[in-house]
Amino acid sequence: MQIFLDSTDTKVIADLASTGLVDGVTTNPTLIAKAGRPMLEVIAEICDLVPGPISAEVAATTADAMIAEGQKLAGIAPNVVVKIPLTRDGLIACAAFANEGISTNVTLCFSPTQALLAAKAGATFVSPFIGRLDDYGFDGMDLIRDIRTIYDNFGYETEILAASVRNVAHVKDAAIVGADVVTIPPAVFGDLFKHPLTDKGLDQFLKDWAGTGQSIL
Numbered sequence: 001m002q003i004f005l006d007s008t009d010t011k012v013i014a015d016l017a018s019t020g021l022v023d024g025v026t027t028n029p030t031l032i033a034k035a036g037r038p039m040l041e042v043i044a045e046i047c048d049l050v051p052g053p054i055s056a057e058v059a060a061t062t063a064d065a066m067i068a069e070g071q072k073l074a075g076i077a078p079n080v081v082v083k084i085p086l087t088r089d090g091l092i093a094c095a096a097f098a099n100e101g102i103s104t105n106v107t108l109c110f111s112p113t114q115a116l117l118a119a120k121a122g123a124t125f126v127s128p129f130i131g132r133l134d135d136y137g138f139d140g141m142d143l144i145r146d147i148r149t150i151y152d153n154f155g156y157e158t159e160i161l162a163a164s165v166r167n168v169a170h171v172k173d174a175a176i177v178g179a180d181v182v183t184i185p186p187a188v189f190g191d192l193f194k195h196p197l198t199d200k201g202l203d204q205f206l207k208d209w210a211g212t213g214q215s216i217l
């Protein structure tokens with residue numbers, strides 16, 4: 001499973017990318033607002049930091065305007081993925097980008113049938129929002145499961161990008177039910193490394209090793 005970071009914090013992205021475990025980055029208008037810097041500059045920096053797919057979201061709501069914005073965003077770097085909302089206009093723009101060979105991430109997906117339409121429109125990625133569904137009393141993971149079944153039934157190649165991830169359990173479950181990608185906030189990425197028994201076990205090993213008086217080098 002690919003792991004993307006859901007962030008516009010270039011310092012944090014650079015640090016976490018140095019682990020070699022970050023496959024891409026997603027951004028959205030809220031995260032761009034948080035960065036407090038011009039979007040094109042932030043996206044260009046992220047594209048330099050991480051060679052994988054970098055999602056940059058359009059702000060327009062009509063197909064023609066989304067296409068114009070997406071073409072500009074796609075011109076920033078070859079690894080830009082144009083992020084488009086899952087609306088009727090968004091899917092028209094998505095199909096246009098597919099014809100032009102521009103990669104897309106169809107976002108704000110909350111139902112299996114929306115995901116079906118995104119695949120038919122030729123989306124490269126579809127982003128079901130797990131956490132926001134959980135917030136409303138649904139099980140976000142059911143959505144990933146349903147999309148997986150539908151895509152496998154018909155052989156759609158659109159990749160399922162589990163988004164709105166809030167915790168390690170979301171990452172585990174998304175991997176189990178067959179998401180192709182998970183995009184996670186930096187704090188959750190840090191949590192993936194942790195287990196109290198790892199810390200406890202390492203403490204003991206280091207103590208015992210020190211007791212031997214040996215050194216490997």
Ligand code: E4P
Binds near residue numbers: 131
């Ligand atoms: C990523 O593509 C999404 O924009 C993001 O995961 C949304 O997360 P949120 O629901 O925590 O804002």
